[in-house]
Amino acid sequence: MSVEVNTEAAPFETLAPSSVKQAPNGRRNTMSRAILTAVAVVVGAIFILPAIWILIGSFRPNIDVLTTMSPLSWQIIIPTRVTFENYVGLIVDNGFGLALLNSLVVCLASVALGLLISAMAAYALTVYRFRGREVVFAIIVISFMVPFEAIAIPLSQLFTEWGLGNTLIGLILPGLGNGLAIFNLRQYFQGIPNSYREAAMLDGASEPRILLSIFGRMSGPALTNSALLIFLGQWTAYLWPLLLVTDKNLQLAPVALASTFGEHAASYGQNFAGAVLLSLVPAVTMFVLQRFFGRLSIASGEK
Template identity: 75%
Template sequence: MTTTATSRGTVRATREARTGRARASTVTVVLTAISVVLGAVFILPAVWVFIGSFRPSADIVNTMSPLSWALLVPSNVTFENYISLFVDNGFGLALLNSAVVCLASVLLGLVVSVMAAYPLSVYQFRGRNVIFAVIVISFMVPFEAIAIPLAQQFTDWGLGNTLIGLILPGIGNGLAIFNLRQYFLAIPTSYREAAMLDGASEPRILFTVYTRMSGPALTNSALLIFLGQWTAYLWPLLIVSDNNLQVAPVALASTFGEHGADFGRNFAGAVLLSLVPAISMFILQRFFGRLSLASGEK
């Protein structure tokens, strides 16, 4: 009798386990299907822009109505959009200007952010929390709210139509300072004390101890500054009127005129503008992961 009851219990447990696995498999299939559908919804516009960059502008407009697979299957592939974008619009010079502005902003911005985050994390002084609160509030205020008066001030200082005028606003990044300060707080104070006992000065402690241990935070902050400058549109539009100093987002907007728009060239420029941050984030993300692992091992 006991053996029979045990067998029944085993069979019941086996059936319940199979039912549980079947339900789990069903849930997995449903969630996977939902993820695929949502992924397709988000990626289709990007695919449309990419394919449109290789089509004549007239074909882009004609295939939008009625909607069909012709929207994503080009019948006429051409590189004319990319060629005319560089030849007629001067987009190559604009890309170079954007690269110079971003590179200078990242280098100078990291130095400023590190030097601001260090005293806010290791020093105890009156007003420290107030200063930090002001920095936090600074990156919560939309830049558009202060862009026009700030542009007027820069013009009065003679910084209009200059690369310096384009670079300076990107240097003081409150979010980068916040990010680095929070990371510095996680570094044990014993490291700084040991370095001071060895006779190291504060600048040496900052740049040889704290920054060397803050690779992930530095990478993240560099991305924040880079993306902010690479995608900037309003500030370059306000501060620069010389076409030779114009950056890529503003140059791309010139493909839309008063009486018409060249969607082909606009899509080609959008693809180029998107590739640079996408590749940068892909490379730095891998670098960020390695730095995080190395920091964990230490």
Template identity: 65%
Template structure:
């Protein structure tokens, strides 16, 4: 009888926790659904359906992609391409720099290695906003403002990506490197042929970290780029809000686009995490 009561209590507790989780999830999901609904309806209907709040608030009377087409056919469409170019270059160069730094800090023995690693850790603990203005002054003196290189360079040295790769490289047995060096492989060959193939998941994770940092960057592009032809997507979206003119339908559509791209990146790379680990022979 006692066991039955305990089971009943456990079931009731489970039902209550499930109901609470559903309510909390709804509180987070409903604003996102309203944002998506607003991007698919004319701007004059977005706020007109808020009072009173009914099912029409989340379900548009007419679904239209006009906001997306109008937004992407304008300057925002070019800004999306600029953001993709900046992210691609930053990820490509940043992964090379991060892998080299992580290999040196995890495998090679040299004086001051601990101090260098401590500096790397501190670098991603300090908010970028704290150094953005003096860094932009340096870039201005170097003539890197209003250039693609000026947008790319600050994202290359990602301390968190270096830390992530270093921790993964430390888990690789040193006997692999010793066997490669016995066969006559130099350090670049060891990194390319041994550590990088075994670091698939860590490389994907680091690439995602670098991509997200650049895709969502707002302050730095605002400081170093004044040319409208080099505006990245977050800055271009913010500038669609004029003092007297604005289109909430297009603003909502731009917010959805900026949110969906990293979400798709995370979904695609997450699917490959397991496959990369299996291919690398890790358990």
């Protein structure tokens, strides 16, 4: 009995190199990235061109701000004449420098006191168990959902009756009770293990020391975010100082900036200069504090 053995080798499949197969996909990916990059550049230019126009317009003579817009040309972003008269006239002649100083005083005082009050309220709502705690927290959440414009007029009447009109205290007080800051801090404090507080109490630490030394040191990002919320709320406030303050020496920067538009004339150059100065302070603040935003919170596990 003979057994036939097929000694013919199996045909080998001719396989294309992987690089050949991936080449079309690589070209498509490169084209997609190029298209997306071009779209991103165009969209970014659409958003940034008005800001560049305002910045350049703040260094133009007032008569050149609008005349360079028709017909459209490169002169709209490349000034033919550069002057600092808008900044000098705004800060010195119109008293915008004093208004900026008033805004800084109000904002810094509001941040210092408001952050302390918000941290204490968030700490109490986090660590203490008392009847009606959730109701109190719900009221705080609802408070920052109500537009301030809805209560600004009756509140200004109350402040005037209390003798707080035309005072820096009257400008500071509404910014202290920031419900959004309390909400933000409470949510962060809830991630701190309660065993830290219990261990500190066994060592004889008081509640203020626990708040400052443990919760405060572990809540850098939340404190920074809350401070920015309070600062920006006061820095951009317009309606409240307009209602409460009639003394020009106590005007805040947004109200003083609005005075550059008169009934029959408007100084666009000074208005642009004021807008640049008002935008510069929050931008610098965000740039300085941005390193706090990326910090990780503490570990949630306990040993």
